[in-house]
Amino acid sequence: MKKTDGLNTLEKRFLEQITLHRLVGQGDRVLVAVSGGADSMALLTLFIAVQAALGCTLAVVHCNFGLRGAESDADEAFVRECARLMGLPCFVRQFDTLASSVAARRSVEEEARVLRYGYFQEIIEREGYTKVATGHHVGDNAETMLFNLFRGVTLPSLRGIRSRRGHIIRPLLFMHRAEIEEYLKQQGTGYRTDATNADDRYDRNFIRNRVIPLVEERFHGRFLPSMQRLSEQSGELEAFLELYFERLLAGNPELSAGQGWLGVDALRQLTAFEQKEVFKRALSQLGLSVDSAVLGRLTGLLGLQPGRRVELSRGIEVLWKDRRLCFICRLS
Numbered sequence: 001m002k003k004t005d006g007l008n009t010l011e012k013r014f015l016e017q018i019t020l021h022r023l024v025g026q027g028d029r030v031l032v033a034v035s036g037g038a039d040s041m042a043l044l045t046l047f048i049a050v051q052a053a054l055g056c057t058l059a060v061v062h063c064n065f066g067l068r069g070a071e072s073d074a075d076e077a078f079v080r081e082c083a084r085l086m087g088l089p090c091f092v093r094q095f096d097t098l099a100s101s102v103a104a105r106r107s108v109e110e111e112a113r114v115l116r117y118g119y120f121q122e123i124i125e126r127e128g129y130t131k132v133a134t135g136h137h138v139g140d141n142a143e144t145m146l147f148n149l150f151r152g153v154t155l156p157s158l159r160g161i162r163s164r165r166g167h168i169i170r171p172l173l174f175m176h177r178a179e180i181e182e183y184l185k186q187q188g189t190g191y192r193t194d195a196t197n198a199d200d201r202y203d204r205n206f207i208r209n210r211v212i213p214l215v216e217e218r219f220h221g222r223f224l225p226s227m228q229r230l231s232e233q234s235g236e237l238e239a240f241l242e243l244y245f246e247r248l249l250a251g252n253p254e255l256s257a258g259q260g261w262l263g264v265d266a267l268r269q270l271t272a273f274e275q276k277e278v279f280k281r282a283l284s285q286l287g288l289s290v291d292s293a294v295l296g297r298l299t300g301l302l303g304l305q306p307g308r309r310v311e312l313s314r315g316i317e318v319l320w321k322d323r324r325l326c327f328i329c330r331l332s
C-alpha cells in the first residue's frame, strides 16, 4: 500500500507543499509548536496524518507564558493530554513573561516571541531535533504584511513570513484559515480558544478581525492570494538581490567597508538603489544600525564636495576625504 493512500485532499496538499518547498526530509526530527489553538492543532493533526509518508519523527513543544492565569494552565494541560493521546514526546516550559518583558524592556508580545523561539532552539540543540514547525497560515502572512505597512514599510518587510528560516518551517503558509477550520471539523480535532484574540485594542487583532474581513468582503478571493503573491515575489527578489550584491561587492573591494572606508568613484557609478544597499551592508558590517534617514544622509553626501561630513549617530560620522568616504568613531 502506498503511504499516501487514505490521505484526504488537504492532507495530500499539505504533503505536496512540504515536498515542493523541501521543508521536511526523510529522517527529520520535527518539533511541532503547539499553542493549543486551532492553527497549531490542525498542524499537528496534519503532521500525524503524513508522518509515515514523510518518514519523519514528531514531538510537541509548548510554552506556557502565564499571561492568562488559569486559562494558560488549561492550555498547557490540553496540549500535554493531546500529546499523550497521540503518543508523542511533549516539551513544556513555563515563563514569567511579564517580569522578563519588563527586565528586557520589550512589549509582552515581543518578549513571548523571543522566549518562544529561544526555547525551541534550546530543545533542538539539547534533544537533537532538526526542525520546528509553526502554524502560520496565509491570513497570518497578510496580517504581518499589513502590520508592517501600517507601522512604516520597508521593502524587505513586504516579504512577510517565510516558509523556512533556519530550523523553522511553516508548512501551513499555503493554506487558508477556512480550510483549516473545515479540516478540524471534519477530523473532530478539538482546540482551545484564546479570548484575548478578540480584543481589538491590539493592532494585530484589529487587522485580523476588522481590516482583513472588510477588505476580503469587498475584494473576495483576490486580496489574500494577491498578498501571498506579493510576499512570495518579495522573497524571491530578496534572494536575487542578496546574490547580486554579494557578487558586486566581491568584484569591487572599494564597495566593502571592511577597511573602514568606501570608494567615492565606485559608489558614484551605482544607481541610488544600489548605493543604499551598499551603505546598508557597510553599516551592518561595521555594527551600526541602519535606518532610512541615515541612508538618505549618506547618499546625499555623495552629491556634496570632498571635506564634507555627516553624523550617523552619536560619535560616529562619515567624512569625505580624498576619494573615500571614511567611517570615523569619535567616541574614546
Ligand SMILES: Nc1ncnc2c1ncn2[C@@H]1O[C@H](COP(=O)(O)OP(=O)(O)OP(=O)(O)O)[C@@H](O)[C@H]1O
Binding pocket: 032, 033, 034, 035, 039, 040, 061, 062, 063, 064, 065, 113, 116, 133, 134, 135, 136, 140
Ligand atoms: N504558547 C505557544 N507554545 C508553542 N507554540 C506556540 C505558542 N504560541 C504560538 N505558537 C506557535 O506559533 C504559531 C503562531 O502563533 P501566533 O500567531 O500566536 O504567533 P505570532 O506572535 O503572530 O507569530 P510568531 O510565532 O512569529 O511570534 C502558532 O501556530 C504555533 O505554532
